[in-house]
Each structure stands twice: as C-alpha cells, then as structure tokens.
Amino acid sequence: MNREFKKETFRDDYTFFNSPHSIRRFPFPFWEDKYMYSVNIEPHTKGPAGSVYEFPIDINEHYVAEMEDRAIVLKEDPLRCQALPHMMLAQWDFLELLMTSMARDYPQWFSLTAEGSRWHWINRPLGIDQKFTFGDVGTLPCEPMEFIGRQCQGDFSLQDQRDGQLWMDAGIVTTQADWSLDFDVGMNFMEWHGPVPLAHDMRVFDRALKFLLNLQIGQPARRLNWTMTVNPRLDTSPENYTKWGADRATVTPENVGDKVHLRVELQALWRLPRSNAVLFSIRGYLIKMSELVTVPKWGRRMHRVLKSLPQELVDYKGITRYRDTTIEWLSKYDDGLPTSPGGAPD
Amino acid sequence: MTHVEIPVRVARIEMVADRIKSVRLMRTDGLPLPAFSAGSHVLVHLRAGSRTIKNPYSLAGPLHDTSWYEIAVLKAENSRGGSRFVHEQLHEGAQITISPPVSLFSLDLRARKHLLIAGGIGITPIMSMAAQLSELGAPFELHYCTRTHASGAYLDALKEAYGSRLHHYESARARRIDIERLLPQQPLGTHLYICGPQAMIEDVMRQARDAGWPTQHLHAEHFAAPSGGHPFDVKLLKSGRTIHVKEDESILQSLEDAGLTPPYLCRGGACGQCETSVASCDGSILHFDHYLSDEEKQAGNKIMICVSRLKGSRITLDL
Numbered sequence: 325m326n327r328e329f330k331k332e333t334f335r336d337d338y339t340f341f342n343s344p345h346s347i348r349r350f351p352f353p354f355w356e357d358k359y360m361y362s363v364n365i366e367p368h369t370k371g372p373a374g375s376v377y378e379f380p381i382d383i384n385e386h387y388v389a390e391m392e393d394r395a396i397v398l399k400e401d402p403l404r405c406q407a408l409p410h411m412m413l414a415q416w417d418f419l420e421l422l423m424t425s426m427a428r429d430y431p432q433w434f435s436l437t438a439e440g441s442r443w444h445w446i447n448r449p450l451g452i453d454q455k456f457t458f459g460d461v462g463t464l465p466c467e468p469m470e471f472i473g474r475q476c477q478g479d480f481s482l483q484d485q486r487d488g489q490l491w492m493d494a495g496i497v498t499t500q501a502d503w504s505l506d507f508d509v510g511m512n513f514m515e516w517h518g519p520v521p522l523a524h525d526m527r528v529f530d531r532a533l534k535f536l537l538n539l540q541i542g543q544p545a546r547r548l549n550w551t552m553t554v555n556p557r558l559d560t561s562p563e564n565y566t567k568w569g570a571d572r573a574t575v576t577p578e579n580v581g582d583k584v585h586l587r588v589e590l591q592a593l594w595r596l597p598r599s600n601a602v603l604f605s606i607r608g609y610l611i612k613m614s615e616l617v618t619v620p621k622w623g624r625r626m627h628r629v630l631k632s633l634p635q636e637l638v639d640y641k642g643i644t645r646y647r648d649t650t651i652e653w654l655s656k657y658d659d660g661l662p663t664s665p666g667g668a669p670d
Numbered sequence: 671m672t673h674v675e676i677p678v679r680v681a682r683i684e685m686v687a688d689r690i691k692s693v694r695l696m697r698t699d700g701l702p703l704p705a706f707s708a709g710s711h712v713l714v715h716l717r718a719g720s721r722t723i724k725n726p727y728s729l730a731g732p733l734h735d736t737s738w739y740e741i742a743v744l745k746a747e748n749s750r751g752g753s754r755f756v757h758e759q760l761h762e763g764a765q766i767t768i769s770p771p772v773s774l775f776s777l778d779l780r781a782r783k784h785l786l787i788a789g790g791i792g793i794t795p796i797m798s799m800a801a802q803l804s805e806l807g808a809p810f811e812l813h814y815c816t817r818t819h820a821s822g823a824y825l826d827a828l829k830e831a832y833g834s835r836l837h838h839y840e841s842a843r844a845r846r847i848d849i850e851r852l853l854p855q856q857p858l859g860t861h862l863y864i865c866g867p868q869a870m871i872e873d874v875m876r877q878a879r880d881a882g883w884p885t886q887h888l889h890a891e892h893f894a895a896p897s898g899g900h901p902f903d904v905k906l907l908k909s910g911r912t913i914h915v916k917e918d919e920s921i922l923q924s925l926e927d928a929g930l931t932p933p934y935l936c937r938g939g940a941c942g943q944c945e946t947s948v949a950s951c952d953g954s955i956l957h958f959d960h961y962l963s964d965e966e967k968q969a970g971n972k973i974m975i976c977v978s979r980l981k982g983s984r985i986t987l988d989l
Contacts, residue, residue, distance in 0.1 A: 410779035
C-alpha cells in the first residue's frame with residue numbers, strides 16, 4: 325500500500341493510465357459473455373486484500389489527481405454540489421461515515437481523533453488539517469458534504485426517505501456518466517430513473533426501491549454498473565456535453581486501444597444512521613481497451629458482450645458511433661475459447 | 671437478509687412511572703452502539719424459557735452518546751410474554767442481544783413546524799424526536815397524554831428540557847387534549863407525529879384528515895403488537911411441513927421455533943419484509959398489519975406473518 329499517487333490528468337492532454345496493479349484489481353463487471361440488467365445487488369462486505377472491495381471506501385493510485393479534477397469542475401460549476409436545507413443531518417452522517425472509514429482503513433494517509441463532538445481530521449495526501457465541532461457547520465470552511473466530498477474518490481448522492489420513496493435531495497457529483505445532479509435534485513427514485521430503457525418493464529426499479537427502503541444500518545449493499553467513455557474523461561456530464569460529446573466521432577481502428585475506455589461504477593448503498601437517509605456512493609473506474617486486453621479473459625468477453633448487446637442499451641449508453649470499430653479491434657483478442665464464470669481474471 | 675445481533679448488558683432498570691420500567695442497555699464487546707435516527711426502534715431478543723421473544727421497542731435515547739440505549743416497557747395486561755418478562759424476570763447485569771436500530775417512524779425535516787403527540791408509553795419515540803428537533807432548533811410542540819401524573823414516564827425531565835413547549839394532559843383529572851382546537855392553530859407546513867394507543871392514533875388521524883391535512887404530513891408509529899388468537903395450522907408448500915401455531919404465538923415465531931428462517935425486519939406489521947404469499951386457506955385471514963393495502967387484504971393472497979393470523983384451521987403458505 326506504499327505506492328505513490330500518480331500525477332495525471334483526466335482532461336486536455338489526458339495523461340491518465342492504470343499501473344499493472346491497478347489493471348489487475350479493476351472491477352470487471354461482466355460475469356458471463358453477455359449482458360442484461362438484473363437486480364445485481366450483493367452485501368458490500370470485505371473482499372480480498374488488494375481488491376477494490378478490500379475496504380468500504382476504496383482509495384487508489386488516482387486519488388490525488390481525481391481530487392484535483394473535482395476541484396476544477398466545482399470551480400467552473402458550483403451546482404455540481406447541492407444540498408437541500410433539510411439534508412444537513414444527512415450531511416453530517418456522510419462526513420462521519422467517510423472520515424471514520426478512511427482513517428480506519430488508510431491510517432498512513434488519514435487520521436481522525438474525536439473527543440466528544442470536538443473532531444480533528446488530517447488528510448496527508450491533500451495537506452488538510454482541520455479541527456471542527458461535529459454538528460456545527462460554522463466550524464468547517466464549507467458544508468460537511470462538500471468538505472469531505474472534495475476529499476474522497478467517487479460521486480455521492482444523499483437520498484431522503486419519506487412517503488415510501490427515496491428523494492435525491494443532496495449530492496456532490498463531478499465524475500458522472502451523463503446524468504445531472506442539478507436536473508435530478510429533488511426527484512424521487514422512480515423519477516430520476518425515468519429515462520432508463522427496458523428496466524421499468526422488468527420491474528427492476530420496483531424491486532430495487534423496496535430493497536433500498538429496508539436497507540439496514542451497518543449492512544451496506546453494492547452493485548456494479550458500466551458504460552463506455554471516449555478518452556479518460558471523468559466529467560462526462562450533460563452540462564459539459566459540448567466538450568466531450570464530439571469525441572465519440574474520433575474513434576478510429578488505430579486509436580481504439582488508447583481512446584476507448586470501459587467505465588465501471590462500483591455503486592454502494594448505505595443507510596445513514598442519524599438521518600435515516602440513504603447514501604449512494606458511485607465510484608468510477610476507467611480502463612483503456614489496450615489495458616483491458618492484457619487480461620486475456622477480459623479481452624474475449626468484452627468482445628462478446630459488445631457484439632450481443634441489445635440495441636436499446638447500445639443507444640442508451642451512448643456507444644452507437646464507435647461500437648463497431650471497437651468490436652472489430654477487440655476481435656483480434658477473441659480466439660473463441662470458452663471463458664470461466666465470474667468477472668475475475670483467470 | 672442477515673440479522674445482526676448486538677450483544678448488550680442490562681446496565682440499569684428503573685421504575686420511571688406506574689407500570690413502566692426503563693431499561694438501559696450497554697454493549698458488552700466494548701464497541702460503540704450505532705447512532706440512530708429519532709423515532710427508531712430495536713428488536714430486543716429475550717430468552718424466556720425455551721423461546722426467544724423478539725419484540726420491537728422504541729429508543730427513548732440518547733441521541734448522541736453511543737455508549738448506551740434506553741427503552742421503556744409498559745407492563746401490559748395481556749402480554750404475550752415480552753413485557754411480562756421484562757417486568758418480572760429481566761434483571762440488571764443480564765446479557766441479551768438486540769438488532770441494530772430501524773426507523774419506520776421518521777421526522778420530515780422539511781416541515782415548517784412539528785406537532786408531536788404521545789399517549790402513555792407512546793412517549794418513547796416521541797422523546798427522541800423532541801430531542802432531535804430541539805437540537806436542530808426546529809419549531810415544535812409536544813403534547814403528552816397520560817392517565818395520571820404518576821403514569822407519565824419522563825414527565826419531569828421533559829418539563830425541565832422543553833418548558834412551555836410541553837403540554838401535559840391527565841385524563842384522570844378530566845384534562846384531555848383538544849385536537850379539534852389544536853389542529854387549526856398550526857401554521858401551513860406543519861407535520862403531525864403521533865404514537866399511542868391505536869384508538870387514539872385513529873381518532874387523531876381521522877380528525878386531521880377531516881380538517882384537510884395532507885396525508886404526507888401525518889405520521890403515526892404503527893406497531894401492531896402480535897396479538898394472540900385461536901390456534902391453527904400452517905402448511906408449507908415447498909417443504910410440505912405442517913406447523914402448529916399456538917394461541918399465544920405468531921406464525922413467524924412458530925416457524926422460527928420449528929427451525930425455519932423466514933425473512934423479517936420489524937416484527938410489527940409495518941416494514942413489509944415478511945410478506946408471504948398465501949396458496950390457500952380454509953377460513954379468513956385476520957390482517958393486523960399496516961403494510962398491505964386494503965385491496966391486498968381483501969384479495970387474501972398475501973399475509974404479513976409477524977402479526978396476522980387465521981380465523982380457520984389451516985393456511986397454506988408459499989414457503
């Protein structure tokens with residue numbers, strides 16, 4: 325765990341890449357050679373050492389660079405971080421969860437000492453040393469969700485639970501796969517999932533909501549979701565569509581390996597104890613096609629999944645324009661051999 | 671669903687009013703207890719003879735000290751065992767287990783004002799709500815109805831903490847809450863929260879609806895205590911087993927006693943977790959839950975096995 329944080333960018337010159345260690349631990353989302361929706365929720369419990377599931381909050385080699393990218397996004401567009409007034413208690417819940425997890429699991433980087441409500445937080449990689457009073461907003465430089473959200477990888481949304489529904493009433497979202505907090509804030513679970521094709525008919529959201537409403541304290545759950553992104557860009561938001569949408573037309577047979585990325589979201593769902601709100605943490609991982617095929621099983625399977633993906637999902641995930649080029653490139657890495665079940669490398 | 675059990679020790683038992691004992695619980699493994707939201711409850715697991723009774727009790731406090739929880743238990747006349755056990759057998763030092771806190775009765779923090787109404791032992795979830803609102807600086811009134819002064823648990827502490835925001839009514843002295851007068855005095859955007867005897871809840875909710883309050887502004891703690899009834903048999907479709915449900919046991923309890931592990935959460939007919947499909951039955955289902963809709967209850971093909979029963983001799987469940 326004593327590796328350096330990489331200096332890299334997720335915009336302009338796009339110097340992001342994964343180390344071999346980072347490739348091996350990538351949460352490859354396809355457990356068979358095809359993909360369809362399922363309520364693929366499992367307990368968010370401790371996984372093998374070194375895996376992205378080792379700790380509830382995963383901090384990796386991209387930490388510092390991702391936080392720098394978040395700061396740029398927030399500076400340009402403060403509405404990426406919003407909380408309705410009744411969510412203050414949930415904001416403190418959120419801060420408590422992140423600080424206690426990070427300090428416990430990464431003591432070399434973070435420390436938290438608490439004497440009653442007097443807290444002291446140190447973040448060494450980002451050079452932050454903050455004393456504050458838990459529950460007193462005035463003792464922090466900004467509201468608690470923003471304060472800790474600027475120091476943790478992943479996007480976060482906080483859902484208020486009332487009237488048998490979950491309402492997205494707060495969040496800090498700068499690395500999203502083409503959805504907008506500013507648009508969704510105040511919506512309920514069914515409303516913000518309105519645009520998703522096919523899944524409504526499958527009653528996926530009814531079942532998922534029922535599960536979430538009964539989510540228990542101390543028993544978080546997780547699922548993987550995925551899409552594809554051209555260039556290692558974290559901020560693929562509707563707000564900035566003009567900056568990245570056209571990139572989809574730049575994929576050529578020569579540059580697929582470097583330009584086309586699989587983007588996987590490790591979504592964890594947590595009951596927050598003091599507010600009874602539900603936290604969604606949406607932790608994104610990017611991997612280049614050229615990195616992905618270094619694991620032979622993944623190369624084979626990625627090719628097969630893309631080939632058999634239903635057209636509605638191809639369009640919804642925004643990969644229509646470069647799907648065929650990518651399939652063609654991946655075909656070199658699919659020798660037709662069978663793949664083993666599950667997502668892990670062989 | 672995995673059911674986490676938190677090991678606790680009974681640190682203190684106190685008479686806090688006529689027939690009401692408070693029980694203070696502290697963790698035995700040295701870890702902090704989970705923080706909880708106002709209005710939450712825990713399931714307290716009590717070993718009474720060969721049975722384990724799991725009853726829901728609201729957490730009276732404290733909101734911030736994670737070293738202990740306090741519940742208050744009324745000695746009920748027709749106790750199925752939990753309340754009697756707490757009053758007659760549970761002693762300081764006893765080691766028991768509890769579930770993590772669950773919230774089915776929450777504050778809506780968007781409210782412009784909060785109107786809290788408690789009847790008798792219903793004060794326990796309302797206490798944590800008042801504490802939370804007070805801390806947040808949110809406007810609230812607390813209306814507390816008891817039979818006598820002596821039957822009002824925590825009365826002095828509440829007076830001390832909330833002063834004129836506390837309104838106390840003693841029915842034995844013919845002082846009763848005047849809902850009809852109280853409701854129109856509230857500003858628009860007020861939310862009402864009530865916990866108390868079922869008849870009181872129904873009466874207040876009806877009056878509020880009649881006065882035009884939006885249903886989303888009305889919140890009640892609906893714990894159906896699993897009441898007893900006539901015994902009957904449950905046939906299980908998948909295993910073919912038949913299990914007898916005694917007059918003083920719920921279906922869920924009987925299945926657990928027989929070694930089965932059906933899903934459950936609140937054991938009070940509120941959360942929906944133990945919803946079970948009914949294949950057939952030779953009588954009528956007595957629905958005591960607050961989860962199924964009236965149409966679903968009428969249809970008779972679903973049952974909440976934690977509280978509901980059969981008026982008949984045999985019911986076949988898809989389990």
